[in-house]
């Protein structure tokens with residue numbers, strides 16, 4: 001949805017003087033990309049192909065300063081466009097010229113370039129800014145987690161607005177160069193490959209590169225004192241893991257889990273096809289939160305994930321997202337099952353291969369956990385609503401849906417689909433319906449009813465055992 005609004009000032013001006021046709025037809029971009037779950041997320045009118053972030057962070061004060069350079073292309077002539085951002089901006093230049101800007105809403109930056117952007121023409125946008133990310137709040141809440149020795153940006157569906165200006169929606173993916181200067185003795189961890197690291201004047205700069213399309217919420221930054229381990233996968237990709245020096249009793253279990261990253265990724269390649277990115281790893285900062293997140297190439301793990309000992313299953317989950325979620329991304333946030341149903345199912349496949357229970361057994365067990373009148377069964381994994389986007393039903397009922405599919409079409413077709421989809425859709429976006437059509441095409445079976453039942457119908461569905469289904 002791209003709302004087209006003609007600027008009143010342009011209409012007024014056209015009565016008085018002759019203006020170029022391009023200006024007369026240029027429009028203002030909308031402050032949202034058209035996602036019904038999050039109307040303010042993203043913006044309309046342009047695409048970003050690359051973000052270059054040159055940042056400096058002082059852990060003592062939580063001050064983040066920097067310059068973001070966005071390489072963009074307008075999709076239409078644009079007299080004004082929006083960026084999503086929460087910190088204080090001091091200057092914006094568009095194609096080298098100072099632009100006017102204003103803030104509106106919670107975290108919208110309205111940029112009026114000196115010259116309108118021209119349709120299909122590259123434009124650079126340079127934003128200079130500074131601020132304390134922990135002090136920027138939306139509904140009283142900050143996604144930036146400060147730690148005793150630094151800070152972390154990792155959240156879904158939003159975290160970018162706390163640290164860089166962007167078109168903050170998975171529909172607009174881009175490559176990233178993230179350069180961060182931190183006091184000597186402190187590290188900056190981010191996505192992709194560490195291109196270089198150098199110290200001067202008491203500060204160390206880390207230059208990270210993520211060279212495949214990356215959604216803004218999958219960009220991550222962690223500053224702190226870390227122990228870093230490195231390795232290489234069988235296919236030669238660099239593995240970089242980072243563990244806060246301050247993980248206490250969870251330190252051993254965290255390492256015993258995240259150090260399995262290369263092994264898990266190689267196993268997943270057998271199920272999903274070639275790993276889609278230029279690096280791997282994981283990081284565990286000393287944050288108080290309890291979730292994990294599939295930040296691209298280098299997932300984020302809260303220490304609490306390892307409170308009961310090693311948890312390789314969460315590593316499987318976040319690495320599965322590299323194919324299902326990061327390479328093939330949601331088209332809109334209602335399509336979250338495209339991510340979470342498959343990441344959960346991958347954990348069941350890992351259990352199956354480890355001899356700790358087959359996916360069928362785990363699906364049966366999960367199915368039996370909740371009675372038919374449990375509100376759990378009221379959440380529709382195919383359209384859970386923004387308040388239930390990460391509800392257990394999206395994960396667990398969503399994974400049972402995949403077991404139901406497997407039972408309906410048989411292992412051969414099922415695993416053909418699991419591998420074919422990330423290949424066919426690599427680096428793109430997809431709706432739940434796109435997957436349903438793909439599964440129908442590959443299996444040559446009508447599947448609309450199966451997915452209607454499991455993803456879109458409130459209530460506890462009947463779960464037929466595999467023996468009773470056709471293969």
Ligand code: ARG
Nearest residue numbers: 156291292293294318340390
């Ligand atoms: N995609 C993440 C995962 O399943 C979920 C993150 C949800 N956010 C949160 N704050 N709990 O690994």
Ligand code: ZN
Nearest residue numbers: 317339340343
């Ligand atoms: Zn997940």
